[in-house]
Amino acid sequence: MVKDRKKRLLYSEEIIDRRVKELADTLSHDYKGKDVVIVCVLKGAFIFLADLTRYLGISYVVDFVRLRSYGSQSESSGIVTVTKDIEVSVEGRDVIILEDIVDTGTTLVYLRDMLEKRNPASLKICTLIDKKERRLVEIDADYVGFDLDEGFVVGYGLDFDERFRCLPSVYLIEE
Ligand code: 5GP
Numbered sequence: 001m002v003k004d005r006k007k008r009l010l011y012s013e014e015i016i017d018r019r020v021k022e023l024a025d026t027l028s029h030d031y032k033g034k035d036v037v038i039v040c041v042l043k044g045a046f047i048f049l050a051d052l053t054r055y056l057g058i059s060y061v062v063d064f065v066r067l068r069s070y071g072s073q074s075e076s077s078g079i080v081t082v083t084k085d086i087e088v089s090v091e092g093r094d095v096i097i098l099e100d101i102v103d104t105g106t107t108l109v110y111l112r113d114m115l116e117k118r119n120p121a122s123l124k125i126c127t128l129i130d131k132k133e134r135r136l137v138e139i140d141a142d143y144v145g146f147d148l149d150e151g152f153v154v155g156y157g158l159d160f161d162e163r164f165r166c167l168p169s170v171y172l173i174e175e
Contacts, residue, residue, distance in 0.1 A: 007171035024055030036060035044100030047157035080110040104136040
């Protein structure tokens with residue numbers, strides 16, 4: 001079982017902080033003067049959102065979406081449903097989806113298609129971690145904190161069965 005396995009430090013608090021600040025600087029540059037809506041994907045991205053937004057030098061509004069992907073923690077079935085939709089209108093606005101990790105890409109494709117139907121002026125994806133190895137559908141994040149080849153990670157918002165979310169660093173669960 002994953003919860004009984006050892007964890008190995010992957011990204012320390014300091015490294016995450018530096019990278020999040022770099023991402024915030026890039027976003028502040030790219031979105032200067034725009035009508036920005038940041039859509040945070042619950043629950044995993046909430047710590048990333050809290051840190052990133054405090055470094056942003058632009059104005060923006062934040063909203064939250066929660067999706068459910070059927071299957072186990074480590075396997076995505078491809079069936080996605082929305083369990084909590086955003087409440088603001090994104091029509092004509094510049095939307096940034098904030099994700100914790102893109103794995104198979106199934107969840108994000110569903111969310112992107114759903115938001116695109118609402119006619120935003122632009123829609124981009126910012127993810128803390130991009131795990132391209134297991135990608136099943138074609139989707140690329142526009143802003144990426146870290147690229148990860150493989151493995152299951154926890155901490156900094158990412159959980160296993162609701163555990164480890166509030167660890168300040170990211171850990172790899174060892175095989
Ligand atoms: P996808 O639809 O891209 O396969 O799934 C993305 C979601 O699966 C992420 O938002 C995250 O909640 C979960 N996920 C994928 N890989 C990991 C991982 O390594 N660790 C954790 N904790 N969650 C993951």
